[in-house]
Amino acid sequence: MDIGDFIKKIENEIEEITPGVLKADTNYRNIPGWSSMHALIIIALIDTEYNVTITGSDIRSCQTVNDLFTIVKSRV
């Protein structure tokens, strides 16, 4: 599993993110226009791509893209 690939998948799924802007240490809550709807989109993406469940508390506890990636990696 590669974080670059993970970021690319998120960028593909969320049109509002300009490709290249999202980095491993980006706090996704600070992305302009971030909403709870994006959390659902990312949960769906992770479920489809990695067959991993991300809970509401995971989303609340994570800050950065890398935090999220670490959780996914630990559950694959």
Added chain:
Amino acid sequence: MAFLSVNNISIKGIAACVPKFTESNLDYGWISLQERELLIKTTGIKNRRIAADAVCTSDMCYESAEALIKEAKIDRNEIDILLFVSQSPDYFLPATSIILQDRLKLPKTTMAFDIQLGCSGYVYGLSVISNLMSSGQFKKGLLLVGDKSSFSQSKKDKSTYPIFGDAGTATLLEYNGQAEKIDFNLQSDGAGYKSIIITDGGTRNPYKSSSEDLVEVEPGIIKSAKNLVLDGVEVFNFSLREVVPNINGLLNYTNTTLDEYDYIVFHQANKLITETIRKKLKVAPEKVPYSIHDYGNTSSASIPLTIVTQLGHLVKNNSLRLLLSAFGVGLSWGSARLKISDIVCPKLIEI
């Protein structure tokens, strides 16, 4: 395991009724235009029908039932059972089904009762009424299903208000010794009861003046204890976790594969959920009809409403193999396998 097969029952007709009044999520001024557009794109919900104060679920179900009785040209004295499935009854008591028995001028020999279920209600209701009728002692039955979800929502709650629409439906069932069996796989998990809940107004937390107090739960969500609560992430994960195994269980039990079905009709929860499930099941998009764009999440009415609005032109002169899948509040979920042939399907009714 709650697998169930029911013999000798055919569906004779399905009708649906929605309020005339349309609300567009593009006009939902509580959130920014950018958020509205994202909401529409993600959930698929553009428009919703909202009932006037004076219109109840039972009124929409009544209109559907009347249209069905007239178009199927049946004698209402032959209806032996009426089942009303809803979480928005007319009164705390008596049961709404009994009021509808009289209003529809059904005989006093009709058995009538309510079942209190939401999203999973159509599949559950179908299992109960068909099972009661399968011995042949009841010849015809009416399954009335729907909700006026707008009744319990806070307009200042972006997590619920733009999601739900109102609708009431009617399904006419008939005893038929030649009918192909109907199969069900029904499940429950009360551990998730808080995921979709109205906390005040029942006997656990009786209605009190503070039930009206508006509280800001999080940005964009201001509601009181008499309003509907929906934990989006929890419900989303529940659906992704449980629906596919439930459908696979039904497929195993019936020894069928998804290729053998003409359509998979999902409860119209939210398009992101159903599309993720569809992809997991590897079903082609054209086999999964949607009514969610124009009507929103219509609770238990969503499956019959989708059949009427999206498959209505096909069901009148064709035989269709359907897999129904419904999931949500309870938590409660289930699926059904059935064949419908040449059914009566009046045009969508608007009141």
